[in-house]
Amino acid sequence: MSRSITLGQYYPGKSLIHRLNPRAKILSLVMVLILLFSLHTYEALLAQLAVALLLIWNTRVPFRYFLRGLRPILYIALFAIIIYFFFTSGGVVLLRIGFITVESHGVQQGIFIILRLITLVLFSLLLTLTTTPLALTHGIGYFLKPLRYVGLPTEEIAMIMAIALRFIPTLMEESQRLMRAQVSRGADFETGSIFRRAKSLVPLIVPLFVSAFRRADDLALAMEARGYQVGAVRTRMYEDTIMPLDWTVLLVVIAMVAVAWILGL
Amino acid sequence: MFIGTDRLTHTYMPGTPYAKKALDNVSFEIKQGGFALVIGRSGSGKSTLIQHLNGLLKPTSGRVFFDGHDLGQKGNELLKIRRKIGLVFQMPEELFFSETIFDEIAFAPRNLGLEETEVQTRVIEALEEVGMEAEQFIDRHPFQLSAGQKRMVALAAVLSLRPEVLILDEPTAGLDHSGQKILFKLLASLNKKKNMTFIICTHHLDQVAALADQVLVLQEGRLVMDGFPQKIFGRRSQLIKMGLSPPVTAEIMADLAERGLDVRSDIFNLEDARAEINRLRRHRVK
Numbered sequence: 001m002s003r004s005i006t007l008g009q010y011y012p013g014k015s016l017i018h019r020l021n022p023r024a025k026i027l028s029l030v031m032v033l034i035l036l037f038s039l040h041t042y043e044a045l046l047a048q049l050a051v052a053l054l055l056i057w058n059t060r061v062p063f064r065y066f067l068r069g070l071r072p073i074l075y076i077a078l079f080a081i082i083i084y085f086f087f088t089s090g091g092v093v094l095l096r097i098g099f100i101t102v103e104s105h106g107v108q109q110g111i112f113i114i115l116r117l118i119t120l121v122l123f124s125l126l127l128t129l130t131t132t133p134l135a136l137t138h139g140i141g142y143f144l145k146p147l148r149y150v151g152l153p154t155e156e157i158a159m160i161m162a163i164a165l166r167f168i169p170t171l172m173e174e175s176q177r178l179m180r181a182q183v184s185r186g187a188d189f190e191t192g193s194i195f196r197r198a199k200s201l202v203p204l205i206v207p208l209f210v211s212a213f214r215r216a217d218d219l220a221l222a223m224e225a226r227g228y229q230v231g232a233v234r235t236r237m238y239e240d241t242i243m244p245l246d247w248t249v250l251l252v253v254i255a256m257v258a259v260a261w262i263l264g265l
Numbered sequence: 266m267f268i269g270t271d272r273l274t275h276t277y278m279p280g281t282p283y284a285k286k287a288l289d290n291v292s293f294e295i296k297q298g299g300f301a302l303v304i305g306r307s308g309s310g311k312s313t314l315i316q317h318l319n320g321l322l323k324p325t326s327g328r329v330f331f332d333g334h335d336l337g338q339k340g341n342e343l344l345k346i347r348r349k350i351g352l353v354f355q356m357p358e359e360l361f362f363s364e365t366i367f368d369e370i371a372f373a374p375r376n377l378g379l380e381e382t383e384v385q386t387r388v389i390e391a392l393e394e395v396g397m398e399a400e401q402f403i404d405r406h407p408f409q410l411s412a413g414q415k416r417m418v419a420l421a422a423v424l425s426l427r428p429e430v431l432i433l434d435e436p437t438a439g440l441d442h443s444g445q446k447i448l449f450k451l452l453a454s455l456n457k458k459k460n461m462t463f464i465i466c467t468h469h470l471d472q473v474a475a476l477a478d479q480v481l482v483l484q485e486g487r488l489v490m491d492g493f494p495q496k497i498f499g500r501r502s503q504l505i506k507m508g509l510s511p512p513v514t515a516e517i518m519a520d521l522a523e524r525g526l527d528v529r530s531d532i533f534n535l536e537d538a539r540a541e542i543n544r545l546r547r548h549r550v551k
Contacts, residue, residue: 012282063380180321184352184374185422203372206362 006221009069011061011129016131017196018059022139024246028078028253029127035257036120044260045115051256052122061129070118070123077114086096131164155234163219177209266330268318268350268430268462269294273327274298286511287313289486290327297429298460300476302467304493305483306508312355314483315432319352319466330432348377349439355435357419358407366392366410366418367403373426385441391421396484413444420451430462431455437469445472452476474498475534476514482507487547514538 012018019024032048039045056066088106095102128136141158149156179189182203189200275288282445295301303311316322317329320336320343324494329336334346354360364370370388379387389399395417407418416436423431436452437445449472453459467473480497482490484507490497498504498515505511515533518541522528526545532538 177354180316180362181352181354181357184319184321184347184354185360186348186372186426187372188376203360203362207360211359212360 008263009057009065009125009128010132011065013060013130015125017055019245020129020130021075021240021242021246022135023142023240024142024242024250025127025131026136026139028249029123031253031257032123033120035260036069036123038117039116039260042112045112048118049115051124052119052126055126056122059130066122066125066127068263069129070121073117073121077117080113081110082112082116087165090239112150125217134162135160137165138236155232156230159234167212167215171208172213173203175208245256266294266333267297267462268312268324268331269329270317270324271328273314273317274325275310275317275322276325279325285292287486288317288419291486291488292327293481293488293491295462297462298456300456300463300474301481302463302465303471303477304467304470304479304484304509308485309483312434312484313486315352315434315464316464317352318430320347320431321352322413326365337424347428349429351423351426351431353420353423353431353433353436355438358412358415358421360419361407361415365404366407369407369418370422373422377426379513387425388421390512391425392418393420394424394455396447397421400521405413413440413447414435416440416444416448417451420448428461430464431465432466434466436465436469437467437472445469447472449476465509468504468510470510470512470533471500471514474514475536482509494533499531501530525545528534 007236011064032163036048039048070143084106085102086100087108088109089101089103090106091104091108093101094107095101131139139156141161144152144154183189184251185203188205189197189204191197192200240245270291271292273288274286275289277285277287291310291314301303303314305311309525313322317324317336318331320329324337327515331346331350333343336343336346360368363372367388370391371384374384374387388403392399392402397414397417402418410418413478416439420436431452431454436448439449443468452463452465453476463476465477472476472496477494480490480492480494481488482497483505489507491501492498501511501515501519510516512533514537517531518528518532518538522530522541528541528545529537532541
């Protein structure tokens, strides 16, 4: 067992956002993301960032979890800075290094893009940190449903996603168990050349595959024993109903988008 | 002090909402040549404890010692010491990855960096130790064996390290009655002939109880009992309250006592139980 077992990023809690229906959360996120992409004034963007921070505060999820989620975009941000600061012209010249100039328009746009990116990721993290992976899959499965009419087996796709998510932590735990067990037989996974290290993974990968296939076999049998059929419509033990709270949140998001659109922000 | 712990505490995933104290201030000692049982419900910290004894997990606080060394320390020193403590995981045959039984058992000694001739000696020795004819088995595929044979090969794969201490986690899981019997007979002989120290985690006490000379009881990460088997299994009601099942023989004796028969309450193995029941029967005939 280790840190990595917390699949996805779910942080348990009871806040307003935690309690929202995943479908409402996904729909709200999509709308907010579209809004973020269409914004072009600093005021509107800062307002969105403020909303994101307010909601983050509301979830009671420690902020360092959000910071960790922001880490991957660091390089994109760096890239944006270089492109915009050095290669966009217009406005006042702020800095001159040889033939390269940094001009105010570029700086403005660069910061705008980065802020937009940060806000975007923060909103996405608001979804993934407050929703269990399983609830998230069910939510996504719901929105995939219309694709059934163009011949996509959406129920099965949702089932595959749910099973995959369910087994990631299991397999991780398994691989850690196997790793420890082989280490106690003197295996060494950490030292040596890349080739040696790759070869040293055989005692880990073979048993892992064997057990994964056995599990898959067991699961298929268990599912069939309980009447699972490809193509049949599944009902669920816990139906997630849309509550008045979800409608309220959706309406607020729609109002926000409408205001931004009317004001031409 | 041979092997044991001193105020050992272990917390999984500290500093996260999933933090869990798996071991809490556990101190005990097992003598060289001892045969200790670690019992407790699932989740009581047995697995965490034995992984510390082998140096696989590092204590959050406290110490793990073996033969005068502190296993919590880092470095090559630890690696050398660790080899003297063999750990047989639950369902050890799930670790098989080689194409022949020879390679499977040779894995550990090869990892020690031994000469191939020495490796071969050890593989054959280990196979003989678990009562399998080396010639007949070394070239076969491990997956062709029966469940009982697989378990024996898995055991040989650890014995090839020539450990001084052997730790086994649920060694009989998935074995039938005769397989269990053979396994315990083997462990008993290794314990007696080679003075190998044993630490065994198990839920099934019936056959192994008679071999033990020390029993440790874990409950929610704390060591709640530690002593001679007679003493521990005598506290039947306490064990039951903790959700543990005492050996069947102890249950039968308690049942007889409850029906008003004058039987000893400290019996937990088949031989003693048989002797005691025979004594009672003779008594009655008179």
